[in-house]
Amino acid sequence: MAAFTDSDGTCLFNLNDGKRELVNGAEAAQALVDKALAGRDHTAITRICLSNKSYDEGAAGAIAEALSKMTSVTEADISDVIAGRPEDMALRVLAAICGGLAGRSLSLIDVSDNAMGEKGVNACRAALEGQRETLSALRMCNDGLSASAMEAVRDLLVAGDVPTRLTQLHFFNNMSGDGGAKALAQILPHCPQLRDLRFSGTRAGRPGSVAVANALAACPAATSGRFVSLDLADNTFGTEGAAALATVLRKQANLTLLSLRDGSLEDEGMVAVANALRGAAPALRSLDLSANDCTGACAKAVARAVASCTKLEYLGLEENDGFGSAGAVKLAGVLGGLKQLQRLQLGQCSIGTRGAVALAKSLEGLDCLTSLELNGNAISEEGMYGFTEALGAAGKLSALGEMDDNNAEASEEEEEEESEEESGDEAEAEEETEEAAADASVDELTAALGGVKM
Structure with missing residues (x-):
C-alpha cells in the first residue's frame, strides 16, 4: 500500500522509507521516529504511515508513545507491520500501535497485509x-479475514440504524467465504455514502455472493447512484447475482471502474449486466468481464x-473460451468508437x-491503444499472415503482445465452415454500429433541444 504523500511533508509522519526491514527494540524505533519527525511538533502531524516494516514489541511501544502525542492525526496507514512475527507478538504489536491511536477521530484506516484474522481485528x-461518525475509508486487504473476522468488523462498524460515513470500503484477497460475504451484506445497508467498494478474491461461494449482490441492490449508495468504483472480481454471482447487480448498474452514471472478472456470470448473467450498462455508465474507464x-x-x-x-481505457474479456470469432466480429463492429x-x-x-482480422481492422484510428x-x-x-498484415495496416502491430500460446495448427477448413455464420455476424455488427451512431445522434439532438426555449 502506497504511503501517504503531501506536497511539503508538513503533515506526514512516514516510517516507510522504501526499505523493508525488521525493526527490533525501542532504540531502533526511536531513531526512525526522530528521523521522520525531523524536528516537527507531534501535534502538527495529521497523517501517519508505518507500512513496509515489521516491528517487535519494544519498537511498537516506542512508536505507540510517539503516536499518543500526535493528537491531530486523522489518517493512519498501519498496513504490513507484522510480517514474519510470531502470532502472539504480532497481536501485541498491533494492539500497542492501535492503542497509540486510541481516542483519535480517524477518517482513514489501512490495516492491510497484516494476516490478522479475528484476533487481529x-x-x-x-x-x-x-x-462510526468520522471514518470515511477502511482498507483491510490480504488480512486473512475469515467469516468470524468479518463478523467482528461488522460489529465494529454497525450500530442499530446509525449510518456510517464510509465512502471507501476495501476487502481484497481474504478468506471470508460465504459467512464473510454475508457479514459484508449486513454492513452495506449502513453505508449511504459509499462510492468505492472492493470485495474481491475472498472465496465467496454462490450464497455469499448473491447476498452481497442483493444487499448492493438495496444499498442507499446504489439507489442514489453514488458508486465510482466497484471491484467485485472472483465471486460466484451466477445469473441470480447478475440480475441483482444489473439493478445496481442501471443507476451508476458516475461509475469509472467495474470488475466482475471470474464472477460465474455465464451468458445469461453477462447479457443482464451488459444490458444494464448500455447507456447507463458514460463515465466508465475500466471494464473487466473476463473469465465468466x-x-x-x-x-x-x-x-x-x-x-x-x-x-x-481498458476492456477485459479474456478467458471466455466460447466467445470465438463470432463474438470477436460483433465486438469489432463497435471498437472504432472507443x-x-x-x-x-x-x-x-x-x-x-x-x-x-476483424478486430485488427477495427483498431485503425485508435491512437491511444498500446496493448x-x-x-x-x-x-x-x-x-x-493476414492478421498481422491487417494489424500493420491499422498501425497497431507494436501493440500486439506475445502470441506463444496461440494455436497455430487451427484448420483453415474449420474457418471456412464458420464463414457463412460469421459473414452474418459481420453484417449484424455493421448494423449495430449504425444503430449506436443513430442512438448517439438522438442523444445529441435531445441535448440540443434541451437548450431551446419553447
Missing part, C-alpha cells in the same frame, strides 16, 4: 472502535454496452482468423 479495536464462461451468444449485448462506454481505449484483452477466447492481448486463441499459421 480485536487487537486493532482501540483504533477501529468509535469511528461466456460464449458468442452474449456478444451482441456486450458490444452494445461497450459502444455506449466511449471513455473506456477513441480513448489503451488496453484490450481478449486472450483465450477461441478466436479464429476471421475474428482476429492488445490475443494470446491463447486459435489463429491458424496461414491466418497469422
Whole structure:
C-alpha cells in the first residue's frame, strides 16, 4: 500500500522509507521516529504511515508513545507491520500501535497485509472502535479475514440504524467465504455514502455472493447512484447475482471502474449486466468481464454496452473460451468508437482468423491503444499472415503482445465452415454500429433541444 504523500511533508509522519526491514527494540524505533519527525511538533502531524516494516514489541511501544502525542492525526496507514512475527507478538504489536491511536477521530484506516484474522481485528479495536461518525475509508486487504473476522468488523462498524460515513470500503484477497460475504451484506445497508467498494478474491461461494449482490441492490449508495468504483472480481454471482447487480448498474452514471472478472456470470448473467450498462455508465474507464464462461451468444449485448462506454481505457474479456470469432466480429463492429481505449484483452477466447482480422481492422484510428492481448486463441499459421498484415495496416502491430500460446495448427477448413455464420455476424455488427451512431445522434439532438426555449 502506497504511503501517504503531501506536497511539503508538513503533515506526514512516514516510517516507510522504501526499505523493508525488521525493526527490533525501542532504540531502533526511536531513531526512525526522530528521523521522520525531523524536528516537527507531534501535534502538527495529521497523517501517519508505518507500512513496509515489521516491528517487535519494544519498537511498537516506542512508536505507540510517539503516536499518543500526535493528537491531530486523522489518517493512519498501519498496513504490513507484522510480517514474519510470531502470532502472539504480532497481536501485541498491533494492539500497542492501535492503542497509540486510541481516542483519535480517524477518517482513514489501512490495516492491510497484516494476516490478522479475528484476533487481529480485536487487537486493532482501540483504533477501529468509535469511528462510526468520522471514518470515511477502511482498507483491510490480504488480512486473512475469515467469516468470524468479518463478523467482528461488522460489529465494529454497525450500530442499530446509525449510518456510517464510509465512502471507501476495501476487502481484497481474504478468506471470508460465504459467512464473510454475508457479514459484508449486513454492513452495506449502513453505508449511504459509499462510492468505492472492493470485495474481491475472498472465496465467496454462490450464497455469499448473491447476498452481497442483493444487499448492493438495496444499498442507499446504489439507489442514489453514488458508486465510482466497484471491484467485485472472483465471486460466484451466477445469473441470480447478475440480475441483482444489473439493478445496481442501471443507476451508476458516475461509475469509472467495474470488475466482475471470474464472477460465474455465464451468458445469461453477462447479457443482464451488459444490458444494464448500455447507456447507463458514460463515465466508465475500466471494464473487466473476463473469465465468466461466456460464449458468442452474449456478444451482441456486450458490444452494445461497450459502444455506449466511449471513455473506456481498458476492456477485459479474456478467458471466455466460447466467445470465438463470432463474438470477436460483433465486438469489432463497435471498437472504432472507443477513441480513448489503451488496453484490450481478449486472450483465450477461441478466436479464429476471421475474428482476429476483424478486430485488427477495427483498431485503425485508435491512437491511444498500446496493448492488445490475443494470446491463447486459435489463429491458424496461414491466418497469422493476414492478421498481422491487417494489424500493420491499422498501425497497431507494436501493440500486439506475445502470441506463444496461440494455436497455430487451427484448420483453415474449420474457418471456412464458420464463414457463412460469421459473414452474418459481420453484417449484424455493421448494423449495430449504425444503430449506436443513430442512438448517439438522438442523444445529441435531445441535448440540443434541451437548450431551446419553447
